[in-house]
Amino acid sequence: MTLPAERARSGAAALRGEFERLFLAEYARVVRIAYRVLGERDAAEDVAQEVFLAFHRQHPADAPFAPAWLHRAAAHTALNDVRSRKRRDVREAAAGVAADPDPEAAALEHERAREVRAALARLPEASAELLALRYSGLSYAEVAAASGVKADQVGTRLRRAQDAFRREMIR
Amino acid sequence: MTPDHALNDTRDIEPEPLLAMPALDPDAGAALALFRERVRSAGPIGTAGLAGSFGAPLKWAGAVATAVVVAAALGLTGVADSIFQIFEARQFTAVNVAPGDLRTLEQLGAFGSLTWSQQPAPHQVASAAAASAATGLAAPVVTLPSRVGGPAVYGVLDRTTATFTFDAATAAAAAAKTGRTAPPMPASIDGSTLVFTGGPAIVMSYGTGTAGSPSAGVVVVVARTPTVGSDRASIAQIQGYLLAQPGISPELAAQIKGINDPASTLPIPIPVGQATTKRVTVHGVTDGLFVGDSTGLGSGVIWQQSGLVYLVGGTLTEAETLAVANSLR
Numbered sequence: 001m002t003l004p005a006e007r008a009r010s011g012a013a014a015l016r017g018e019f020e021r022l023f024l025a026e027y028a029r030v031v032r033i034a035y036r037v038l039g040e041r042d043a044a045e046d047v048a049q050e051v052f053l054a055f056h057r058q059h060p061a062d063a064p065f066a067p068a069w070l071h072r073a074a075a076h077t078a079l080n081d082v083r084s085r086k087r088r089d090v091r092e093a094a095a096g097v098a099a100d101p102d103p104e105a106a107a108l109e110h111e112r113a114r115e116v117r118a119a120l121a122r123l124p125e126a127s128a129e130l131l132a133l134r135y136s137g138l139s140y141a142e143v144a145a146a147s148g149v150k151a152d153q154v155g156t157r158l159r160r161a162q163d164a165f166r167r168e169m170i171r
Numbered sequence: 172m173t174p175d176h177a178l179n180d181t182r183d184i185e186p187e188p189l190l191a192m193p194a195l196d197p198d199a200g201a202a203l204a205l206f207r208e209r210v211r212s213a214g215p216i217g218t219a220g221l222a223g224s225f226g227a228p229l230k231w232a233g234a235v236a237t238a239v240v241v242a243a244a245l246g247l248t249g250v251a252d253s254i255f256q257i258f259e260a261r262q263f264t265a266v267n268v269a270p271g272d273l274r275t276l277e278q279l280g281a282f283g284s285l286t287w288s289q290q291p292a293p294h295q296v297a298s299a300a301a302a303s304a305a306t307g308l309a310a311p312v313v314t315l316p317s318r319v320g321g322p323a324v325y326g327v328l329d330r331t332t333a334t335f336t337f338d339a340a341t342a343a344a345a346a347a348k349t350g351r352t353a354p355p356m357p358a359s360i361d362g363s364t365l366v367f368t369g370g371p372a373i374v375m376s377y378g379t380g381t382a383g384s385p386s387a388g389v390v391v392v393v394a395r396t397p398t399v400g401s402d403r404a405s406i407a408q409i410q411g412y413l414l415a416q417p418g419i420s421p422e423l424a425a426q427i428k429g430i431n432d433p434a435s436t437l438p439i440p441i442p443v444g445q446a447t448t449k450r451v452t453v454h455g456v457t458d459g460l461f462v463g464d465s466t467g468l469g470s471g472v473i474w475q476q477s478g479l480v481y482l483v484g485g486t487l488t489e490a491e492t493l494a495v496a497n498s499l500r
Contacts, residue, residue, distance in 0.1 A: 020203060023199065023203050023206065024199045024203060027203070028195075028196065028199060031195065032192070032195055035195055036190070036192050039192075041197070044197075045197060048197075049202070049205065049206060052206055053206070053210070056210065059388075072468075073468060076468045077468075116189050116190065131186075131190060135190040135191060136192070148318070162186040165186050166186065169189070
């Protein structure tokens with residue numbers, strides 16, 4: 001057995017093998033989960049780096065729960081990020097709309113995207129997480145593994161989360 | 172948004188098109204190269220990162236753990252007779268700190284010289300019995316949530332001493348280097364010595380997870396209550412001087428000054444917006460401090476009881492963390 005710190009120190013070697021395979025296999029899915037929440041590719045890739053770094057420090061690369069951990073962490077980290085950046089949204093909206101050839105359509109699209117992010121941020125954590133996982137393209141089985149919801153309950157929980165999302169969208 | 176496009180009724184809303192996203196195919200190879208560089212520049216995780224090695228989701232539970240672990244690694248050996256105790260951590264309070272405050276706090280070492288009797292060096296032992304034998308503390312028995320897998324890993328920290336001596340000339344030189352004008356160091360502080368004490372400690376970590384389920388990592392720390400001794404300066408004098416530094420925000424200064432019993436209350440720095448905190452009751456102790464990571468992925472609780480500081484933290488919900496804390500026996 002090794003202490004976590006010792007395990008982390010030996011991580012450089014693991015990076016060259018098992019961890020790199022895990023990174024390459026899961027990176028796109030982790031980014032897509034964060035992207036579903038944030039709506040911005042660069043921000044989603046930042047979240048993915050943060051999530052992989054956290055995993056690398058905490059767990060061995062061959063942990064059987066690795067994909068589920070990464071997916072869940074991506075959803076949580078992205079949701080936390082979107083909750084903390086309302087002011088940035090305002091600045092980005094102004095900049096993005098001004099640069100678009102069709103400012104009115106761009107403004108509308110941006111506003112709708114902002115409303116979706118805000119609605120996700122207001123939802124209970126479990127509901128927002130389910131929606132982020134599912135609408136990033138994960139299968140029901142993958143959603144179940146990441147969220148801890150039983151596989152045969154995922155459909156029901158998703159419908160409830162969608163209902164809650166509808167309610168939040170008209171707030 | 173114009174009224175024509177407003178959403179007024181849940182029947183207007185179809186989640187599918189709103190939540191669907193355009194296809195995205197990020198470059199994993201380029202991202203991996205960037206990741207390698209980040210790991211390389213971050214360097215190995217030091218001994219102070221023992222609890223922090225649980226990573227970003229646990230960063231504030233980890234920060235609390237690190238504070239206790241480092242404090243617990245300090246010992247009383249070699250303390251002169253002239254040292255009188257000015258602080259013992261019997262309770263904890265959260266103070267919100269801005270990034271500027273953190274940078275200033277990190278520079279406090281520039282006010283003098285720090286000497287360790289030995290650097291805090293957590294090391295692994297084979298069992299609870301070995302941890303108890305090495306520290307003289309009883310290794311607690313813990314009941315964990317079922318999703319926390321794997322055997323316990325036991326670490327111990329020995330007693331150590333750290334002596335800090337204030338030096339006005341060193342402080343002035345450090346301030347000049349950064350272009351700041353620091354307030355003059357009072358004569359009551361210049362040349363005075365602080366001795367940080369505490370330890371030993373047992374650190375128990377769990378968290379290899381189980382197949383097919385989300386993982387959870389848990390760290391349990393029990394440490395002899397840390398203390399601070401001084402040969403001359405009082406805690407009020409030291410506090411007044413440190414809080415007058417130009418990098419300390421008025422908000423942080425007000426929080427520190429508002430602590431009712433500064434001789435027994437350890438402030439736990441919480442970066443603004445990063446975590447929530449509240450008072451909780453653990454084992455009948457009503458002033459435990461609960462810290463929840465704002466990502467929702469981690470939380471921790473710290474309390475003092477019978478001369479020992481306990482910390483439980485992990486990738487757990489609030490209810491799970493408190494259940495683990497209350498399970499200690």
